Amino acid sequence: MTTEMTVVAAQVSNNSVPRNVSLRRLLRTPLGIAALVADIALLLLAILAPIIWGRSADAYDTAGINLPASSAHTFGTDGLGRDLLLRVLVATRFSLELALGATLIGVFFGLLLGSLPIVTGARVGRFIVAAFNVLVAFPGLILAIFFSSIFGIGATGAMLALGVASAPVFARLTHTLSAGVAGRDFVSAARMVGAGRMRIIVRHILPNIGDTLIVNVAMGAGGMLLAFAGLSFLGLGVQPPSFDWGRMLQDGLQQIYINPMAALGPGLAIVLAGLALNLTGEAAAQLAGRRVSTGRRRWLPSGLAKTETGTNGPWASTDRPVLVVENLTVRFPGPDGHPIMPVRGVSFEIAAGECVGIVGESGSGKSLSALAIAQLIQAPGDVEAGRLLFDGEDLLRLSRGRLRRHLATSMAMVFQDPMSSLNPVRRIGSQLAEVAVEHGGLSRRAAAARAVDRLGQVGVPAPRRRARQYPYEFSGGMRQRAMIAMGLMLSPTLLIADEPTTALDVTVQKQVLELIAKVRAEQNMAVLLISHDLAVVSAMCDRILVMYAGQIVESISVATLLAGPRHPYTRALLAAVPDLQTDRCVPLATIPGRPPPPADFGTGCAFAPRCSYATDRCSRTPEPLSIDGDTVACWHPRQGAKGPPRAVEPGAVSSTIARTS
Known part of the structure; x- marks a missing residue:
């Protein structure tokens, strides 16, 4: 039996707290203030430093080679007389780009690997889980060095190597969190209505583990910054004439007894930038948690909608059991x-x-x-x-x-x-x-x-x-x-x-x-x-x-x-x-x-x-x-x-x- 009904679905006002209110509340906390200040500082340095000081940072001065720290050169100069403070500031953009790029690669492959056991089923999933569990047992930097030999030495090769090396960590995190949600009744209800596995992952599982993923991704970006600096320090990352903080740290180590600030400057930049990324992760997790409770985009229709109940009407009289x-x-x-x-x-x-x-x-x-x-x-x-x-x-x-x-x-x-x-x-x-x-x-x-x-x-x-x-x-x-x-x-x-x-x-x-x-x-x-x-x-x-x-x-x-x-x-x-x-x-x-x-x-x-x-x-x-x-x-x-x-x-x-x- 098919019936028709007219349903008035008027658009209703959002009775939840608006998003900007949650953001303002977060910014009143010490964590929110610290994260905002750190993000603004990093963003301004990444955008403006190469524009303002890019040429000065590359200017040679043969009369001022390997000068110690002074009022004229806060961190001293390098072997070509270039100002180290300016080079640290200019390197902010390149260092952050490489670290965030490697993080995105790791997150992408990690989500893919961590979700595969749900898509492929238990039998194939056990082998996938065992594979990334074995990879997690190896130190990440060792894996990165191994993959560097495959992708090649340089900035691009190091970024790919770090991204692939970090993927098992994100995969294990995704799988662990997903397993805790996949057994919930609302996931069974989604299966009951016929939702496919990919839809269940995207619509039901990933949104419920988003907060934890956000925290770990942001903190992972801080760790990735340090790891990338480590590869550059070892000579596997950025190669001259390009430079990032890790490359500058390696160069500064050669004159550490003459000018300690040559190594301390880029090291301090790595620590502060990593701290800023961690603070951003904590703040983003709190904001994401509040947004869950304050609402998302409107989905109700604003006018009249005429719908039919479909052909699955009440059972007609029949002797056949349901x-x-x-x-x-x-x-x-x-x-x-x-x-x-x-x-x-x-x-x-x-x-x-x-x-x-x-x-x-x-x-x-x-x-x-x-x-x-x-x-x-x-x-x-x-x-x-x-x-x-x-x-x-x-x-x-x-x-x-x-x-x-x-x-x-x-x-x-x-x-x-x-x-x-x-x-x-x-x-x-x-x-x-x-x-x-x-x-x-x-x-x-x-x-x-x-x-x-x-x-x-x-x-x-x-x-x-x-x-x-x-x-x-x-x-x-x-x-x-x-x-x-x-x-x-x-x-x-x-x-x-x-x-x-x-x-x-x-x-x-x-x-x-x-x-x-x-x-x-x-x-x-x-x-x-x-x-x-x-x-x-x-x-x-x-x-x-x-x-x-x-x-x-x-x-x-x-x-x-x-x-x-x-x-x-x-x-x-x-x-x-x-x-x-x-x-x-x-x-x-x-x-x-x-x-x-x-x-x-x-x-x-x-x-x-x-x-x-x-x-x-x-x-x-x-x-x-x-x-x-x-x-x-x-x-x-x-x-x-x-x-x-x-x-x-x-x-x-x-x-x-x-x-x-």
Whole structure:
């Protein structure tokens, strides 16, 4: 079904602090003042010194050869009678150009090498990482001397040699920082919407590591200045008649006993310039950090935008399930060479408009099963299944490009932590719009308009203003609403909500759950809800899957759950949930023992060590038994409830949820 809507996306005023205000605040600090003064001094010297004193610095004076420091010649003269102070000042431009050029070369190749493991994948990436880790073990100056023999002696050869020699350091820094960001939920969300690897690097990873890179690049420029001077001092860098501070230091060393200032002058210039570059790096990092919180360019449209929701409308009435999972298994390599299977043999179906809940203790495989369905398991993890059908397509047999498009347009996922699921350096509206731009075929203006509309649809107040804000400006509940709005950008047929109410207070939990129920009813959307809270799933879901040790041990309807589940584990979960009638003088019920680790599931019933009904028969693999249409993987299923069922009263969540769902 295709629908049309008209969205007013008026341009809004920037409620953040302007950039120039942040710059003024920075300049009030001692660091900002020192960096500004140093930068102005270096810039003026680099521009004006060759113009003003260039000819004087090259003028010969045979009558004043190797003169010591005096009022006429502050640093003395060299072997041709040239004033050393003027030559130090004139050399500022050439020395800075060479150092900054070598730095840019190192940064370029470093970013390229550091990002390659993300682009090429884990197998090839391991060899790339090992290569630059080996190169980092060598002193940078030794590598520079080695590469100088390849690129040749002279200013250009030394610049290339230092740039290539410094690339492994920047590559290792980039890779280390990127690895810390690549595992965040907002990167997984970007993969979910089908963003390519290069787009993920440019739009999601590099902006989040920019501050640290800026500091290290600026400080690296200071170190590069010293390294270049070292190469020139060794005779591998600048060659006569050209000169830089390193070359002047070498010449001054020859007369250090006659005129110490001949060597002290260029040495002092190297130290001061390096200090200025380091101060600039610190100040730039602070300014970049403030700019993240004060805003970037406007992206919202200023007029009217007419958009369509696309062809992925609500599901028509059909008997075909939205999702079919058959014998789903997730494997990871173990330390002893044997594979570990945290998810094993999971099978279920979800129909259009149906809400299925998955419950179980932490580590039971709930979230991992959802990630496997969404094709977000990364190497060395391996996903296998007899069938994994979504919207009629076999996800395990689709090409990569078609899989990205199919999942991005038809499946949405809401992660546990909305703060880590949203890119902290990008505006909320921009992140939502990316989905429609990449896979909805919309222009940026139309996608921005739809993002505003979706934020309003999920109950975010003042959506046009909120779309311009960053995640840190949203409360936990609002961030979760924004995540749901992101999932609704292309009207998906399936929403996977992985503990969407984690760390939210009761009132906000109620609002988020009511929102999911409302969207489900309006769009006939299937929902897979993962939660620890039995009260939530009993109020929200039509059917409940209970997982333990990577398996579904019971599949039951909500009515059966309320009347009394049959599996001892499900009954123990219910008994452990308190309600208003729980005796406060009696210790809360608990399940003795702990769930087994994935490497020790064994061949029998994994719950047997904690089950009071276990017998020797349970040491064998439990066979699924069908009882009144429900599935129970147990040799000793219980019947009925011992007393009224606990803690599944829909009123604990909201009677409104029950009515809406």
